[in-house]
Amino acid sequence: MPFTRRDFLKLAGGSAGGAAILAACRPGVREFIEQSPARLPEDQATGTDNWYATTCRQCGAGCGIVVRLVEGRAKKIEGNPKHPVNMGKTCARGQSSVQAIYHPDRIRRPMKATGARGSGAFREISWEEALNILRDNLKGLQGQAGTVSIVTDPAGGHLGGLVQEFARAQGAVFTQYEPLEHSTLREAIKRAFGQERIPDFDIKNAAQVFSFGADFLGGWVSQVRHSRGYGEFRQGDRVRGALTSIDARFSSTSASADTWVPVTPGAEGKLALAMAHVIISENLGAARAAQALTGGRGAAALDAFAPDRVAAAAGVSAARIRELARAFADRAHQPAIAIGGGSAGAHTNGVFNLTAIYALNHLVGSVGVRGGVLPNPESPLTSLPGAVSVRLLPKAGGAPYTAWKAEVDRIRGGAVKTLLIRNANPVWGSPSALDVAGAFSRAGFIASFSSFLDDTTYMADLVLPTNLPLEDWGDMPLDPAPGIEAVGFQQPVVRPFYETRGFGDLLLTLSQDLGYERQIPWTTFRDLLRDGAQRLYQLRRGSINAATFEGFWNELLRAGGWWDETRTGTLPATVPLLDLTDADAQTGNAATYPYALLPFESISLGNGQLAQLPWMQATPDPIATTTWDTWVEVNMKLAEEQGLKEGDVVRLESPSGAIEAAVYPNPATPPGVLGVPIGQGHKAFGRWAQGRGSNPLAILEPRVDAKTGSLAWAATRVRLVPTGNRRRIPKMENSVLAVDFTKEIAQVTPKD
Amino acid sequence: MTTQHAQSPKWSMVVDADRCTGCQACVVACQAENNVPLNTDDIFKQKRAIEWIRIERYWEGEYPNIKARFLPVLCQHCENAPCEPVCPVYATYHNDQGMNVQIYNRCIGTRYCANNCPYNVRFFNFWEPVWPESLRNQLNPDVTVRSRGIMEKCSFCIQRIRAGTRRVKKEGRALADGDVVPACAQACPTDALVFGNMHDAGSRVRKMSEDKRHYRLLERSGTDPNVIYLKRVDPTATEGAGHE
Numbered sequence: 001m002p003f004t005r006r007d008f009l010k011l012a013g014g015s016a017g018g019a020a021i022l023a024a025c026r027p028g029v030r031e032f033i034e035q036s037p038a039r040l041p042e043d044q045a046t047g048t049d050n051w052y053a054t055t056c057r058q059c060g061a062g063c064g065i066v067v068r069l070v071e072g073r074a075k076k077i078e079g080n081p082k083h084p085v086n087m088g089k090t091c092a093r094g095q096s097s098v099q100a101i102y103h104p105d106r107i108r109r110p111m112k113a114t115g116a117r118g119s120g121a122f123r124e125i126s127w128e129e130a131l132n133i134l135r136d137n138l139k140g141l142q143g144q145a146g147t148v149s150i151v152t153d154p155a156g157g158h159l160g161g162l163v164q165e166f167a168r169a170q171g172a173v174f175t176q177y178e179p180l181e182h183s184t185l186r187e188a189i190k191r192a193f194g195q196e197r198i199p200d201f202d203i204k205n206a207a208q209v210f211s212f213g214a215d216f217l218g219g220w221v222s223q224v225r226h227s228r229g230y231g232e233f234r235q236g237d238r239v240r241g242a243l244t245s246i247d248a249r250f251s252s253t254s255a256s257a258d259t260w261v262p263v264t265p266g267a268e269g270k271l272a273l274a275m276a277h278v279i280i281s282e283n284l285g286a287a288r289a290a291q292a293l294t295g296g297r298g299a300a301a302l303d304a305f306a307p308d309r310v311a312a313a314a315g316v317s318a319a320r321i322r323e324l325a326r327a328f329a330d331r332a333h334q335p336a337i338a339i340g341g342g343s344a345g346a347h348t349n350g351v352f353n354l355t356a357i358y359a360l361n362h363l364v365g366s367v368g369v370r371g372g373v374l375p376n377p378e379s380p381l382t383s384l385p386g387a388v389s390v391r392l393l394p395k396a397g398g399a400p401y402t403a404w405k406a407e408v409d410r411i412r413g414g415a416v417k418t419l420l421i422r423n424a425n426p427v428w429g430s431p432s433a434l435d436v437a438g439a440f441s442r443a444g445f446i447a448s449f450s451s452f453l454d455d456t457t458y459m460a461d462l463v464l465p466t467n468l469p470l471e472d473w474g475d476m477p478l479d480p481a482p483g484i485e486a487v488g489f490q491q492p493v494v495r496p497f498y499e500t501r502g503f504g505d506l507l508l509t510l511s512q513d514l515g516y517e518r519q520i521p522w523t524t525f526r527d528l529l530r531d532g533a534q535r536l537y538q539l540r541r542g543s544i545n546a547a548t549f550e551g552f553w554n555e556l557l558r559a560g561g562w563w564d565e566t567r568t569g570t571l572p573a574t575v576p577l578l579d580l581t582d583a584d585a586q587t588g589n590a591a592t593y594p595y596a597l598l599p600f601e602s603i604s605l606g607n608g609q610l611a612q613l614p615w616m617q618a619t620p621d622p623i624a625t626t627t628w629d630t631w632v633e634v635n636m637k638l639a640e641e642q643g644l645k646e647g648d649v650v651r652l653e654s655p656s657g658a659i660e661a662a663v664y665p666n667p668a669t670p671p672g673v674l675g676v677p678i679g680q681g682h683k684a685f686g687r688w689a690q691g692r693g694s695n696p697l698a699i700l701e702p703r704v705d706a707k708t709g710s711l712a713w714a715a716t717r718v719r720l721v722p723t724g725n726r727r728r729i730p731k732m733e734n735s736v737l738a739v740d741f742t743k744e745i746a747q748v749t750p751k752d
Numbered sequence: 753m754t755t756q757h758a759q760s761p762k763w764s765m766v767v768d769a770d771r772c773t774g775c776q777a778c779v780v781a782c783q784a785e786n787n788v789p790l791n792t793d794d795i796f797k798q799k800r801a802i803e804w805i806r807i808e809r810y811w812e813g814e815y816p817n818i819k820a821r822f823l824p825v826l827c828q829h830c831e832n833a834p835c836e837p838v839c840p841v842y843a844t845y846h847n848d849q850g851m852n853v854q855i856y857n858r859c860i861g862t863r864y865c866a867n868n869c870p871y872n873v874r875f876f877n878f879w880e881p882v883w884p885e886s887l888r889n890q891l892n893p894d895v896t897v898r899s900r901g902i903m904e905k906c907s908f909c910i911q912r913i914r915a916g917t918r919r920v921k922k923e924g925r926a927l928a929d930g931d932v933v934p935a936c937a938q939a940c941p942t943d944a945l946v947f948g949n950m951h952d953a954g955s956r957v958r959k960m961s962e963d964k965r966h967y968r969l970l971e972r973s974g975t976d977p978n979v980i981y982l983k984r985v986d987p988t989a990t991e992g993a994g995h996e
Contacts, residue, residue, distance in 0.1 A: 078938055091939075095784050234770050235770050603776060637815070733809070745970075746812075
């Protein structure tokens with residue numbers, strides 16, 4: 001029965017009942033702060049908006065954003081026009097961080113598990129009680145090395161440094177976890193360019209870009225920065241750049257490319273070397289680089305990778321390979337950039353593939369030149385402030401699979417008494433062959449620092465709700481940097497919406513209580529960041545010119561970061577010798593498992609970390625236009641032959657498990673490949689993610705790259721079994737009446 | 753029918769299909785700015801999703817020589833808008849700045865306008881929009897939440913046009929290019945969406961609209977749209993080819 005205003009007045013009129021009702025309807029204390037409008041802080045004044053700069057943390061790119069606030073509430077994200085990474089622009093994911101703050105299923109208060117582990121029964125407790133439990137637990141394990149394991153999502157900068165110091169003081173093991181890490185990319189970059197920092201690709205000024213598996217216009221590494229360059233690459237004030245996509249799957253980048261070359265998964269490196277063979281043998285490129293790469297032997301060193309020998313394995317004809325090589329090295333269209341990543345690096349020969357691809361840049365002389373591959377300088381902040389420690393800050397990025405597996409096995413073996421997890425969701429993101437949930441059930445005690453009750457937090461004994469990035473302090477040494485020294489800073493643009501606390505602040509509180517002040521002398525994370533900023537201030541250069549530190553600090557937060565355009569990176573003068581070992585990709589048995597499974601990063605859900613947000617769930621996939629579900633891209637002709645229609649539910653079976661997904665016949669999917677988006681299949685994670693779709697990461701075989709131990713997530717083969725069930729796929733395609741009957745809607749022209 | 757003062761701006765958008773990568777940033781930015789109801793999976797299945805701007809994807813050719821073409825489609829703000837004369841209550845009309853405007857509290861939900869729109873960019877609210885209480889904190893106070901039974905569509909972010917005009921007036925100067933940027937164009941990472949005043953000879957939209965690649969959607973239907981498209985360039989295409 002609705003309770004109307006009239007009912008309310010009636011009740012309030014009677015004295016005894018009225019008092020009770022009024023007491024029950026009292027607004028929350030927070031809302032009851034009375035101040036005259038004249039004395040309101042300016043971000044609370046009615047009708048006025050305010051904009052605050054900070055750093056976006058929806059992925060690892062570190063774009064600068066400005067957040068619109070009205071009456072203390074975050075309303076809208078926009079790009080920070082002055083920020084060197086994204087220059088005023090955002091992606092779909094960046095827009096959605098405001099939605100996370102007001103998500104109805106956020107964890108509001110600390111909680112303690114009341115039932116069996118994983119039963120999902122929790123009781124809210126006070127912060128004091130929660131911190132007491134955690135402190136007593138950690139105190140009991142002091143001096144027992146390895147009994148505490150700390151697992152976080154990628155944490156670099158001062159937060160990473162703080163976790164590292166805390167782990168050292170406690171004797172804990174610190175591991176960063178993310179489902180698809182970039183170890184093979186970093187290793188290949190190190191081999192090709194002699195440094196671990198991912199370079200800046202000057203797409204804006206390039207004449208050609210060849211992308212091997214790297215969906216750089218999709219979610220790969222730094223989408224907004226790449227897209228910013230791509231717009232100018234196509235229609236800037238110059239000759240139109242040409243884009244070639246060499247990819248086992250038709251990605252967003254393939255869709256935007258002039259030429260798409262479907263390649264056999266795992267053969268990207270061989271194809272690149274075949275191109276190198278052509279460039280060297282036909283003397284099309286830089287002779288000195290060719291000498292260095294081949295150890296002076298020239299094309300003969302690459303004879304095993306001659307186009308005729310590679311054609312069958314790569315599924316690309318020798319004539320086509322020669323065409324590609326000649327186009328890439330065409331002197332009239334330089335500089336040409338070769339970018340490798342994504343599925344090309346996610347095979348047992350991942351480092352081989354990516355190194356061969358990046359070596360192509362040396363061959364055409366596009367390393368370190370305008371419009372080419374630009375090296376990045378080291379971050380000016382490499383250790384924690386003060387004389388306490390000279391240990392390097394950790395690089396943000398997940399540990400390779402073998403290192404992660406070693407830690408999981410240690411937990412499974414019962415060596416870990418206490419597991420601290422922050423924002424990482426390995427129970428969902430690791431292959432089921434690893435049985436992370438089973439291993440975690442052997443940990444003595446699990447505490448999770450998280451904003452949401454995700455699959456992993458669900459298993460915790462103690463839940464400590466943390467601030468979201470828009471409510472918290474932070475910094476971000478940019479990696480990749482935008483070709484110059486740059487550090488992004490993050491400030492709380494809104495007050496915490498619930499009773500949450502910052503992860504950094506919590507670690508510092510614990511450090512005080514546990515007696516680690518000598519190693520970790522700060523009381524708030526803001527103090528630690530300010531000390532870090534002091535170092536930038538003392539450099540007396542860069543984008544901020546201030547007479548005092550206070551002035552510098554204010555300007556740092558106002559601008560959302562610090563950068564110095566005069567400090568670019570330098571490359572070693574030598575070109576490396578190519579390592580030709582581990583050339584063959586190992587996948588499963590093609591006879592029993594006929595299809596290559598290619599999981600791909602969703603443009604909206606990322607690698608699953610944004611699946612709780614309804615805006616991201618409702619964002620159509622650029623190619624399939626699908627939303628809210630897990631689908632499997634099946635070649636349209638193949639689907640017809642197999643009698644599969646859109647929405648038919650099929651089982652994808654690998655030797656490591658099976659998932660169900662709805663068929664989406666896709667005319668651009670290669671017949672031997674099945675593409676499945678990553679992001680769904682959560683057992684928990686709020687009302688919009690829970691129980692929705694399935695997770696292709698679960699059925700991956702635990703193969704790893706031979707050189708780094710990184711998970712070869714594109715090296716699993718599957719078979720496809722119809723279930724006889726059907727479901728309608730929620731999608732945008734055909735959602736509105738077709739307007740394209742005139743064939744005049746999407747017009748094209750051959751001439752720029 | 754339009755009345756135009758020489759000094760009043762004529763708002764227009766140029767969509768460069770050669771820059772668009774179909775990334776959906778504009779779509780989400782628009783929903784965040786304009787309090788568009790949450791598109792749940794059921795709503796998609798009913799084909800009633802509301803996207804004031806959407807990315808259409810067209811296929812061309814066959815595997816392996818296949819191309820995907822992306823095209824952002826929003827209200828075309830036609831000068832001869834087919835939606836306007838059919839509204840029995842004058843809820844949709846043309847203002848003096850070249851925009852097709854929807855007055856929510858006049859609308860009685862006949863849906864004639866949506867039936868008459870050749871671009872399918874008008875959306876009917878079949879249900880009362882629902883947000884969990886906490887999510888309402890995100891709603892933009894400058895934009896009306898539309899109730900059940902009325903039409904909505906792209907407004908060119910009229911709240912931003914108003915705010916920009918007010919700000920400029922307060923500062924005692926004339927509107928300059930870039931003073932008003934709708935949410936979609938603000939987000940667009942490749943700068944495929946450009947907004948501005950067509951009456952300003954120096955504006956980016958004016959210059960881009962003179963590009964030889966320009967065309968307008970369903971031009972022959974005579975709707976005279978204020979959204980101008982620049983053709984996607986494909987060196988392998990033949991002149992005059994469209995999608996299949």
